[in-house]
Amino acid sequence: QQQVKQSPQSLIVQKGGISIINCAYENTAFDYFPWYQQFPGKGPALLIAIRPDVSEKKEGRFTISFNKSAKQFSLHIMDSQPGDSATYFCAASMLTGNQFYFGTGTSLTVIP
Amino acid sequence: EPEVTQTPSHQVTQMGQEVILRCVPISNHLYFYWYRQILGQKVEFLVSFYNNEISEKSEIFDDQFSVERPDGSNFTLKIRSTKLEDSAMYFCASTPSQVNSPLHFGNGTRLTVT
Numbered sequence: 170q171q172q173v174k175q176s177p178q179s180l181i182v183q184k185g186g187i188s189i190i191n192c193a194y195e196n197t198a199f200d201y202f203p204w205y206q207q208f209p210g211k212g213p214a215l216l217i218a219i220r221p222d223v224s225e226k227k228e229g230r231f232t233i234s235f236n237k238s239a240k241q242f243s244l245h246i247m248d249s250q251p252g253d254s255a256t257y258f259c260a261a262s263m264l265t266g267n268q269f270y271f272g273t274g275t276s277l278t279v280i281p
Numbered sequence: 282e283p284e285v286t287q288t289p290s291h292q293v294t295q296m297g298q299e300v301i302l303r304c305v306p307i308s309n310h311l312y313f314y315w316y317r318q319i320l321g322q323k324v325e326f327l328v329s330f331y332n333n334e335i336s337e338k339s340e341i342f343d344d345q346f347s348v349e350r351p352d353g354s355n356f357t358l359k360i361r362s363t364k365l366e367d368s369a370m371y372f373c374a375s376t377p378s379q380v381n382s383p384l385h386f387g388n389g390t391r392l393t394v395t
Contacts, residue, residue, distance in 0.1 A: 203383050203384075205324075205384075205386075210287050211389075212285075212372050212389050213324060213372070213386050218383055235297045237336075258323070258324060261325075267312065267314070267329035267337040268326045269325070269326065270327065271323045272323060273322065274322075281289040
């Protein structure tokens with residue numbers, strides 16, 4: 170069973186545009202939702218994270234929108250830049266667990 | 282900024298051989314993890330480790346796998362008899378606590394089993 174579903178698999182955006190990546194989860198016990206950014210040859214790095222007590226969190230050009238009733242959350246990258254080209258993973262974990270469940274990743278390409 | 286370091290960056294081994302992947306977690310972190318990523322696929326949990334014992338493991342982490350913290354700094358993953366399907370990027374990660382702490386990943390070891 171896939172705990173976290175992510176879409177799209179790949180995304181091409183013009184420089185200055187908005188990149189939107191969506192994730193959905195099944196387990197209502199999840200209570201921490203991070204997004205990771207991964208460049209080729211590197212490990213995933215935390216980009217931004219949210220807890221379900223808020224509906225939105227913004228850090229610079231990156232915003233997480235969270236819809237608890239729909240069990241969905243999304244990453245918005247405003248004013249996308251070529252340097253944002255990377256693979257993005259959403260993830261979820263439970264307060265009482267050690268394990269993070271990752272989405273399948275989205276390969277983002279920002280065209281100059 | 283402190284980081285998780287992994288060695289080697291690339292390991293090639295023959296099927297049936299034993300490999301040991303090494304990690305040095307961030308020094309004040311208490312929880313350690315191994316994840317793997319088969320090429321082009323999602324990151325998958327293998328095992329978590331706390332207080333010198335496994336706290337959780339996935340179905341992937343069968344009897345061929347073991348983890349160890351042989352000293353105060355290193356954290357190792359051993360695969361006893363490698364299979365072709367073990368070829369993947371193996372990421373070590375650490376967190377300072379269990380509760381909603383983000384994972385700090387190393388840059389990974391690419392394991393190629395031939």
